[in-house]
Amino acid sequence: MSDHQYHFDVAMSCSGCSNAVNRVLTKLEGVKNIDISLEKQTVDVKTVNGLSYDTVLEKIKKTGKEVKGGSVVA
Numbered sequence: 001m002s003d004h005q006y007h008f009d010v011a012m013s014c015s016g017c018s019n020a021v022n023r024v025l026t027k028l029e030g031v032k033n034i035d036i037s038l039e040k041q042t043v044d045v046k047t048v049n050g051l052s053y054d055t056v057l058e059k060i061k062k063t064g065k066e067v068k069g070g071s072v073v074a
Contacts, residue, residue, distance in 0.1 A: 003032065005073040006053050008043040011066040012036075020063045028059055044073070 012018050018036045021043055025034050030051030035044040045056050053072050060067055 002050070003074075004047045004051065004053070006045045006047070006056055006070065007073050008045070008057065008060060008070040009041060009068040010043050010060060011068060012038055012041055014038075017063075017065060021060055021065060024059045024063055025056070028056070031056075041068075 010021060012021065015038060018038045022034055022036055025031050025043075025045060028051070030047050030049045031045060032048050033046040036042070043060065047056065053070070057067060057070060
């Protein structure tokens with residue numbers, strides 16, 4: 001299984017928002033690294049074990065944050 005990197009544009013207005021996203025992604029099995037920028041409104045996730053883009057996207061959506069866009073980086 002190869003590593004993947006996903007990029008998401010997420011509407012986050014405060015550190016509580018970014019912490020909520022960080023919390024759900026930290027619990028997700030297969031997440032290797034999370035880089036959240038409140039300033040840029042972005043979430044970059046590195047995964048292992050074939051964790052899919054859609055799975056990560058659904059986890060972020062469950063926090064109630066609006067995902068404005070995203071892409072598979074690698």
